Each structure stands twice: as C-alpha cells, then as structure tokens.
Amino acid sequence: MAMVDSSLNNAAPGARRGRGQQSQDLVSALREPPHSPELERAVLAVLLLGEQAAAMHIVREKLTHPLTFFQRDHRFIYMVCLDLDDEARRVDATAVAERLQNISFGVAVERMRNQQALQEADQLDGMGRERLRSLYRYREEDAAGNYEESTLAAVGGFAALSEVMGSYSSSAGLGANADGIKDLYLKRQLIRRLGGIVDRSYRSPQRFNELVELASADVLALSRRAEGSQIYSVDDVVEETLTAIGERQANPDTGVQTGFRGLDERIMSLRPGGLYVLAARPGVGKTSFALSLVDNVLGAGDDHVLFFSLEVDRVDLVKKMLTGAARIDFSKIESGLLSPEETEALTAAADQLRTKKLDLMDVSDLTVQGLRSVVKRHQLEVNQRLALVVIDYLQLLSSSRPNQTEYEKVSEITRTLKVMAKELRVPIIALSQLNRDSERGGAPRPPRVSDLRGSGSVEQDADAVIFLHQENAGDDEETRHEGRKLKIIMAKNRFGPVGDSDVRFFPARQRFVEVATGEDGEVVEHQPPHVRSSQRYEQNPEDSEDLFDAPAAAPSPPPS
Numbered sequence: 001m002a003m004v005d006s007s008l009n010n011a012a013p014g015a016r017r018g019r020g021q022q023s024q025d026l027v028s029a030l031r032e033p034p035h036s037p038e039l040e041r042a043v044l045a046v047l048l049l050g051e052q053a054a055a056m057h058i059v060r061e062k063l064t065h066p067l068t069f070f071q072r073d074h075r076f077i078y079m080v081c082l083d084l085d086d087e088a089r090r091v092d093a094t095a096v097a098e099r100l101q102n103i104s105f106g107v108a109v110e111r112m113r114n115q116q117a118l119q120e121a122d123q124l125d126g127m128g129r130e131r132l133r134s135l136y137r138y139r140e141e142d143a144a145g146n147y148e149e150s151t152l153a154a155v156g157g158f159a160a161l162s163e164v165m166g167s168y169s170s171s172a173g174l175g176a177n178a179d180g181i182k183d184l185y186l187k188r189q190l191i192r193r194l195g196g197i198v199d200r201s202y203r204s205p206q207r208f209n210e211l212v213e214l215a216s217a218d219v220l221a222l223s224r225r226a227e228g229s230q231i232y233s234v235d236d237v238v239e240e241t242l243t244a245i246g247e248r249q250a251n252p253d254t255g256v257q258t259g260f261r262g263l264d265e266r267i268m269s270l271r272p273g274g275l276y277v278l279a280a281r282p283g284v285g286k287t288s289f290a291l292s293l294v295d296n297v298l299g300a301g302d303d304h305v306l307f308f309s310l311e312v313d314r315v316d317l318v319k320k321m322l323t324g325a326a327r328i329d330f331s332k333i334e335s336g337l338l339s340p341e342e343t344e345a346l347t348a349a350a351d352q353l354r355t356k357k358l359d360l361m362d363v364s365d366l367t368v369q370g371l372r373s374v375v376k377r378h379q380l381e382v383n384q385r386l387a388l389v390v391i392d393y394l395q396l397l398s399s400s401r402p403n404q405t406e407y408e409k410v411s412e413i414t415r416t417l418k419v420m421a422k423e424l425r426v427p428i429i430a431l432s433q434l435n436r437d438s439e440r441g442g443a444p445r446p447p448r449v450s451d452l453r454g455s456g457s458v459e460q461d462a463d464a465v466i467f468l469h470q471e472n473a474g475d476d477e478e479t480r481h482e483g484r485k486l487k488i489i490m491a492k493n494r495f496g497p498v499g500d501s502d503v504r505f506f507p508a509r510q511r512f513v514e515v516a517t518g519e520d521g522e523v524v525e526h527q528p529p530h531v532r533s534s535q536r537y538e539q540n541p542e543d544s545e546d547l548f549d550a551p552a553a554a555p556s557p558p559p560s
Contacts, residue, residue: 034187035070038167039180044074045168047081048161050092052171054368054412056085057419062178065124065132067115068185073155076100076108077164079136080151086133088376090369093161100152104144108151111136125189190219256303256387256427259296260514262501266490267464270388270427275418277394277458279432279447280468284486285505286431287312289468290390291320292512293429294358303387304357306378308371310396314362318353324510325349331508357382367398368416379424386426391417393431414461432458449491465492483513 043063046055063069066079080099084091115135118124144150152158197215200206206214256270270276280286287309294305309317323330326349328342338346359382361374371391379386391397397413404412414430421428434451447467452458459465467489483504490498504513 033070033191034184036180036184037071037074039177039184040069040071040074041164041167042169043174043177043181044077044081045165046171046174047091048077048093048096048165049168050090050095052174052412054416054419055171055174056081056091057416057423058175059178060085061419062175062182063185064129065115065127066112066136067119067124068181070184070188072112073160074164075112076151076155077161079108079111082133083136083138086137088373090373093158093165097152097158097161099138100155101147101150102144103138103142103151104149105151105154106149107142108154193219256297258293259299260293260488260501260503260512262499262514263466263488263490266493266496266499268496270429271463271495272385272425272427273422274427274463275414275421275461276427276429276464276466277414277432277452277462278429278466278468279434279452281434281447281470284468284470285484285507286468287317287392288320288505288507288510289512290392290429290431291317292324292510294388294390295321295324297388298356298358302357304359304382304384305388305390306359306375306386307361307390307392308366308374309360309362309392310364310366311392312362314360317360317362320510321353322346322349323508325353327509329508330510357384364396365398368413371397372416372420375420375424375426379426386424389421389426389428391428391430393433395433410458414458418461430462446487446489447491459492462492463494464490467491483511 043059046052047059060082063078066075066082069075069078077096077100080096080103081091084095084099089095115124118127118135147153155161156163194215197211200214201211204211257264258267258270267276278286278290280289290307294307297303297305307317319330319333322328323333326342326345328338328346332338332342333346359378366374375386375389394413394417395410417428417430432452434447446469449459449465452465467487469487469489471485471487483506486503486505487500488503489500492498502515504515505511506513
C-alpha cells in the first residue's frame with residue numbers, strides 16, 4: 001500500500017468530500033498502480049538462471065523496454081539483460097551482476113528518466129529496437145568509480161539477485177508470465193492516459209463530445225500497441241505490398257538462390273528470417289548437398305555465409321569443397337597421390353576458395369544459445385548481413401537443460417533458430433536426422449515430415465522441410481557410372497508449392513547434377529547459374545557410401 005499524506009487523514013470529512021479534485025487525489029493516493037512483484041521476479045528468475053536458451057527471445061518479444069516492469073530494481077536488472085542480449089552475450093546472474101557493478105547508479109537513473117520522459121510523450125512504445133538500445137547501451141564513460149557508486153550496490157548487491165532467483169519455480173509459464181507483466185503495464189498506461197482526460201474534465205473548457213473523442217483516441221492508440229491487436233487498413237497493406245513487388249521487379253536477382261532450379265522454383269529464394277530444414281537418412285549426402293548449395297550461393301555474388309559443423313572437421317569440409325571445385329576424386333586428395341596436373345588444379349581451386357566470404361566453425365559442444373551469440377557477434381564483426389547460416393546438424397546442438405526429452409530439446413532448438421532468423425533477418429538451413437522408424441521395413445520409402453526427430457516442433461517452426469531421398473540402393477555398374485539417383489522432396493513449403501525434382505550425386509567428386517527428362521526422353525542436366533558450361537566434365541565416381549570412412553583408392557589417370 002502506498003504511503004498517504006497525513007494531512008489527508010487530518011482534514012475534515014466535509015473538506016475531503018467538498019471538492020472533486022480532492023476526492024480524485026485521495027482515490028489516487030490510496031491506490032497503487034497495477035503491478036505484480038511476483039510475476040516480475042518469476043520472469044527475471046528464469047533470465048538470471050540462464051538455463052533456457054530461448055528465454056530472452058520469448059521475453060523481449062513481449063517486454064520491449066525496462067519500463068514494462070514496475071519495481072525500480074527490476075527495471076535496472078531488465079535494462080542490463082536487454083543490453084547484454086544486444087551484445088550477443090549470455091544472459092545470466094553472473095553477467096548481469098558484472099554489468100550492474102560496472103554502471104554508475106547516477107547514469108542508470110538518468111537513463112531511466114530519459115525513458116520515462118519519452119513514455120510521458122507517448123514515444124517510447126513505438127520505438128524500434130535500435131533506438132531503444134541507444135537509451136540503455138553501456139559505454140565506457142558510464143563506469144562506476146567504485147562499488148558504492150554502482151547500480152549493483154543500489155539494488156542490494158548479488159544477494160538481491162540471488163533473492164530474485166529464489167523465486168524460480170518453472171520456466172514453463174515464462175511466456176504467460178511475460179504476457180501478464182505486459183498486461184499490467186498497459187493498464188498503468190491506460191490509467192495515465194485516462195487520468196489526463198479526467199484532469200481535463202476538471203480544468204478544460206472543452207465540450208463533452210470533444211473530451212470523449214480524445215479519450216477514445218487515446219484508448220485506441222494504446223490498444224494498438226497490445227500484441228496481436230494491430231489493425232492495418234487494406235489501403236495501407238496494398239501500398240506496402242505494391243512497393244515490395246516494385247522493388248523485386250527493379251531487382252529481380254535479389255534473394256538467396258540455392259542454384260538448384262527445381263528447388264528455387266518452389267521456394268523462390270531463401271527468405272531473410274526463414275528457417276529451412278534439410279533432412280536425409282545417414283549416408284545419402286546431406287552434408288555434401290549443403291556444401292554444394294553453399295558453393296552455389298558463394299559463386300552467385302558477394303554474399304557472406306557462416307557454416308556450423310558439429311560433426312565433420314573443418315578441414316574435411318574444405319576437402320569436400322576442393323574435391324568438387326578441382327574435379328579431383330576425394331580419395332586422391334585423402335591419399336595425397338596427385339598427378340602434377342591435379343596438384344595444379346587443386347592449387348587453383350584453393351586460391352579461388354580463399355576469395356569467398358565463407359566462415360566455418362567446427363565445434364562438438366555448442367548450445368543453441370551459444371550459436372545465436374556467435375552469429376550475432378560475427379555479423380557485427382564482418383559489418384555485413386549474412387546471406388545464409390547453415391547448421392550441420394540441429395540434433396547435435398546441446399540442450400540448455402540436461403533433463404529434457406528429445407522432443408523438448410528439439411522444440412527449444414527449432415524455436416530459438418526461428419526467432420534468431422527473424423531477429424537477424426537471415427535465412428537458416430538446419431540439417432536434421434530422421435528417426436529410426438523411417439528405416440524399418442524393406443526398400444526405403446520416401447521420407448515424411450513425421451520421420452523427423454522431434455517432428456512436431458520442426459514442422460511447426462520450419463518454413464520449409466526438404467528431404468534428400470536415394471532411389472537406387474547398391475553399387476552396381478549402372479549406379480557407379482550414372483551416380484546416385486536422388487530426389488529433392490519439398491515436403492512442406494509455407495510460401496509455395498510442394499513437389500520433388502531429380503538430381504544425380506557423384507560422391508567421389510562431391511558433384512550434384514540436377515536432371516530432367518527432355519521431350520525426346522533424354523536426361524538433361526541443369527547447371528547452377530554461376531557454373532559455366534566449360535566447367536562440365538565427365539564423372540568417374542567411386543563406390544564409397546561414406547567418403548570419410550572409405551579406404552584410399554589407387555590413383556587413376558586424370559579425366560580427359
């Protein structure tokens with residue numbers, strides 16, 4: 001309960017009831033603004049524990065600035081959480097305490113006052129993320145001279161953070177708790193706005209209808225800021241749509257093309273903010289296909305690609321890429337038994353690959369939150385928006401909580417990847433395993449979305465699900481010379497049709513050739529747009545199903 005001025009209690013009853021303004025002041029003094037310390041502590045406890053990778057994504061989508069919290073200390077804590085998240089740093093109690101200790105309390109108070117001033121002017125809630133960040137971003141000149149001057153000391157030290165963490169019960173209701181905090185914040189804003197109308201009703205000569213219109217406009221403006229309640233006129237949306245279409249007409253080559261015509265015709269392009277899942281049974285060639293796709297993206301322009309490999313060593317990844325670029329069998333590169341001509345071709349391919357904006361990260365233990373931090377930091381370092389992020393593969397990402405089920409783990413990963421893609425405006429391709437049920441029975445059937453490990457969450461979060469399916473099993477003479485017959489199956493496509501297309505995969509040279517049947521029944525090859533016809537060559541594939549486990553083959557004459 002808020003403290004009430006003792007003069008109000010000592011005033012005569014008639015005086016308290018005699019004037020409307022005094023009655024209004026009394027009511028205001030006796031009522032605290034709507035808030036819930038329990039909800040605020042529950043949300044902050046999840047953030048400070050740092051065990052749920054997607055926690056900051058979930059919360060900041062709903063609570064965009066510190067003033068959505070009511071308690072002063074909670075505002076300072078959340079302000080630091082936002083700042084750390086913008087720096088792509090892990091948000092937990094240790095990092096928050098360190099930042100609070102670094103910031104002068106006077107600076108923190110001044111920043112909060114600036115936000116309150118913008119709120120009073122009804123400008124804070126409409127701000128974009130970058131402008132909001134400028135209101136609380138930490139700078140070296142903000143440093144506290146000593147602990148006593150720090151914001152950490154002002155909020156009660158690490159003991160206060162520990163007390164907040166003691167409110168933790170479960171992260172299951174994080175989104176609902178954040179919604180509850182936002183609802184209370186909007187109620188406080190409603191009270192503030194309508195309080196202004198009440199004050200005008202006492203003091204202003206405006207007529208009743210004018211005041212009602214002002215009140216309606218204020219309430220409508222506030223309601224539009226509630227999540228999911230924004231209404232756009234079709235006139236505005238049509239104009240926005242025509243502008244987007246005009247930009248695409250003026251720049252028809254915009255968007256990230258995969259280089260596989262059958263795929264590009266269905267997805268049009270890899271959309272910024274899109275999550276694409278590429279899955280196949282073991283040994284079919286999903287890593288090789290992803291590298292081929294990356295090579296197509298890099299060859300088509302000045303794009304920057306980031307490739308995470310949680311299974312294959314970075315050197316082996318580059319060997320695969322050089323195999324295709326140099327037109328040399330993988331076994332020869334592995335064994336080192338290269339002819340002078342092949343050595344020259346390998347050197348030329350390596351020199352060409354060095355010019356590409358491709359960055360690799362091979363790590364065996366990486367959480368999805370850690371991956372997100374790496375991507376955000378890397379994008380800032382290269383000062384260029386990434387054209388594509390590839391993850392090989394999503395089930396190898398570590399969980400932020402050790403006791404999760406497989407479904408819970410994959411759900412957390414895919415949700416975080418989708419949020420990250422939208423936040424950074426970059427397409428993400430996540431390779432995925434299929435569950436064991438897909439391999440039971442006789443001849444392998446075409447995979448279905450339900451065959452994905454953690455299929456429910458993957459299907460929900462992915463914008464497209466793409467399968468590689470090997471039609472011809474075995475290593476007979478026809479398979480060795482014609483390559484593996486694969487189908488690229490578009491099983492889910494949020495922005496276009498589903499369907500499939502045919503490719504041939506020659507593992508020994510890491511070569512994918514898209515094929516179609518011509519009018520005369522002949523098989524026709526399609527080359528990626530950046531590949532010249534002079535670069536086509538005769539295949540001499542090896543039999544190996546897995547190039548990394550295959551024994552080195554004896555050198556063979558270079559292809560003519």
